[in-house]
Amino acid sequence: MSFSNNFKYLLLYVLFIWLIYIFLFGNEELLDSIGIVLKYESRSVFVIFLGIILEAFPFIILGVVFSSIIQEFVSEDMIRRLIPKNPITALFTALFVAILTPVCECAIIPVVRRLIQKGVPVHAGTAILVGAPILNFIVFSSTFYAFQGQPYIYIGRIVLCIVTVMIVGVVIYLKFSSVNILRTDKQISANLKAENRESKLKSIANHSINEFFLVGKYFMIGAFFASIAQIFINRYALAEATSQSVNGVVIMMGLAFLLSLCSEADAFVAASFQQFMSSVSLLAFLVYGPMIDLKNTLVMIASFKMKFVVYFIALVTIVVFVLSLLSGVYLRFGG
Amino acid sequence: MKSRIQDKQINNELQGIILICFGLLIFKLFLSQQISLILSPKMIPFTAFSMIAFFILGAYRMFSNDSMSNGCGCDGCDTKSAGIKRYLQYSILFILPLVIGFNLESYNLSLDSITKRGVSSDVTLRSDGDLLSEVVNFQEKTIEVTDSNFFKVMQVLNENMQEVEGFTINMKGFVYRDDNFNENEAVIARQAMSCCVADSSVFGYMLKGEVNTLETGKWYELKGRVENIEMGDEMTPVIKVISTKEMKEPKELYIYII
Numbered sequence: 354m355s356f357s358n359n360f361k362y363l364l365l366y367v368l369f370i371w372l373i374y375i376f377l378f379g380n381e382e383l384l385d386s387i388g389i390v391l392k393y394e395s396r397s398v399f400v401i402f403l404g405i406i407l408e409a410f411p412f413i414i415l416g417v418v419f420s421s422i423i424q425e426f427v428s429e430d431m432i433r434r435l436i437p438k439n440p441i442t443a444l445f446t447a448l449f450v451a452i453l454t455p456v457c458e459c460a461i462i463p464v465v466r467r468l469i470q471k472g473v474p475v476h477a478g479t480a481i482l483v484g485a486p487i488l489n490f491i492v493f494s495s496t497f498y499a500f501q502g503q504p505y506i507y508i509g510r511i512v513l514c515i516v517t518v519m520i521v522g523v524v525i526y527l528k529f530s531s532v533n534i535l536r537t538d539k540q541i542s543a544n545l546k547a548e549n550r551e552s553k554l555k556s557i558a559n560h561s562i563n564e565f566f567l568v569g570k571y572f573m574i575g576a577f578f579a580s581i582a583q584i585f586i587n588r589y590a591l592a593e594a595t596s597q598s599v600n601g602v603v604i605m606m607g608l609a610f611l612l613s614l615c616s617e618a619d620a621f622v623a624a625s626f627q628q629f630m631s632s633v634s635l636l637a638f639l640v641y642g643p644m645i646d647l648k649n650t651l652v653m654i655a656s657f658k659m660k661f662v663v664y665f666i667a668l669v670t671i672v673v674f675v676l677s678l679l680s681g682v683y684l685r686f687g688g
Numbered sequence: 689m690k691s692r693i694q695d696k697q698i699n700n701e702l703q704g705i706i707l708i709c710f711g712l713l714i715f716k717l718f719l720s721q722q723i724s725l726i727l728s729p730k731m732i733p734f735t736a737f738s739m740i741a742f743f744i745l746g747a748y749r750m751f752s753n754d755s756m757s758n759g760c761g762c763d764g765c766d767t768k769s770a771g772i773k774r775y776l777q778y779s780i781l782f783i784l785p786l787v788i789g790f791n792l793e794s795y796n797l798s799l800d801s802i803t804k805r806g807v808s809s810d811v812t813l814r815s816d817g818d819l820l821s822e823v824v825n826f827q828e829k830t831i832e833v834t835d836s837n838f839f840k841v842m843q844v845l846n847e848n849m850q851e852v853e854g855f856t857i858n859m860k861g862f863v864y865r866d867d868n869f870n871e872n873e874a875v876i877a878r879q880a881m882s883c884c885v886a887d888s889s890v891f892g893y894m895l896k897g898e899v900n901t902l903e904t905g906k907w908y909e910l911k912g913r914v915e916n917i918e919m920g921d922e923m924t925p926v927i928k929v930i931s932t933k934e935m936k937e938p939k940e941l942y943i944y945i946i
Binding site for chain 1: 694695698701702703705707709710712713714716717725726727731734735737738741742745748749752777781782783785786787788789790791792793794795796797798800801804805806808809810811812813866880881882883884885886887889891945946
């Protein structure tokens, strides 16, 4: 047994030294020589992949550290006292929390998961999940900047998001309020915490790293698929092929899902679609993308039970789709 | 029992190595300045933060050897897949990107994939003040396009065309053509990103005149005259080519939106 472990240690250090070596002297010939050839498209896929992960890492790290801090310092009693008993009041509290937390869709998931574990009602947690990526000043200002003079888009994005939060919150309350939606049960954490004697700081570091790898595994897969979609989908051909608003909404929601852009940056991408797409479908793109996309779906699968993830995605998709079409009707007749 | 603890210890060290190497990868991209092809300057402080966090967390995980930490007190840990399966997962998901990242020397998107992103010419970003006098030299009737005023010029050409029609414009860019273009059509274009390369798009103007000698993907310094023509059912600014000069691809490949 110990022989095989020694062997593993040896491999590990060889790996580390080799990684340091290629950090210092790496070049593309070396890459070719180990059989990885990146030309044209595959190189672009990797560049986009690197872009997505480097952009998200700081926020994922903040998310897992914050989640670990909640784990250490926030007790179930505190949550019980802070969250209003009335489910509707709780929903508004969640909406307020969503506005206060300016984080993107991947980083919020570990935090929400931890909050639910600590006793925050599921529907309030879900409301934070849906609302936090859009409802903040940074996203508003970038949308405003990209769609100057088009209040339908930058106000509409906020309004549609709030309405979606409310509808999704209520439906989730009716459906999941007494169900455990987390992937592992609460019991484990409660038991282990009692025997956990390490210092708080160490404990936070350990939790953070564990959670980073748990979330990171799925995030990497999601980012990889998103970067493939980014390179191989001819978005303008897609956009030009549709003129009807219903089709447009479907296509733009699909694109939002696949491209997996961060909520802060998607407004500019949407703006570059302006000449092909209707405002309604741009709005659907801007509201749907931050709530659900390829990379955060995978991170959700890492954190919540499959049944909940599927239900949640279906629900948000339907709600955003219907709301976008209704806003189109409003635009044509009322506004 | 002992071997299980050791096994966790090995797993910990592997995680530590991965974290440190992500820090090193970011560090290498900073040193080689390739980071500017991946992230916009406004993201750099965040990325520097993640680099430092990776170093600290990685070193902590590598060198802390209290076995309790591996016991993973919370349920946010990765104990489901054990042994060889996990090493395989880690190798593909974390180590492979690190290996490619350490070795790759050029982070440009291929021309094909840029083309699939399409080109746009009427993005109007909010900017205050008197744009016209800011970007247009009325005395000499010229417009000088730089990285920093690129979108302001685009706004002027879309909104105040009547005041600048016929003016001379000088700009740099690469020649863009997609599948629907015929030989006499081309666009002088730039790539722009707001946060990272994943949200980058192509922006540019349609060219008129002698364009069939211009090679797709090559960079040119272009001198032209601004004109307004009807395309489809709306007026679009185009540039009538006066002269072009081939140039080397610049270091600042991207224009950064705010």
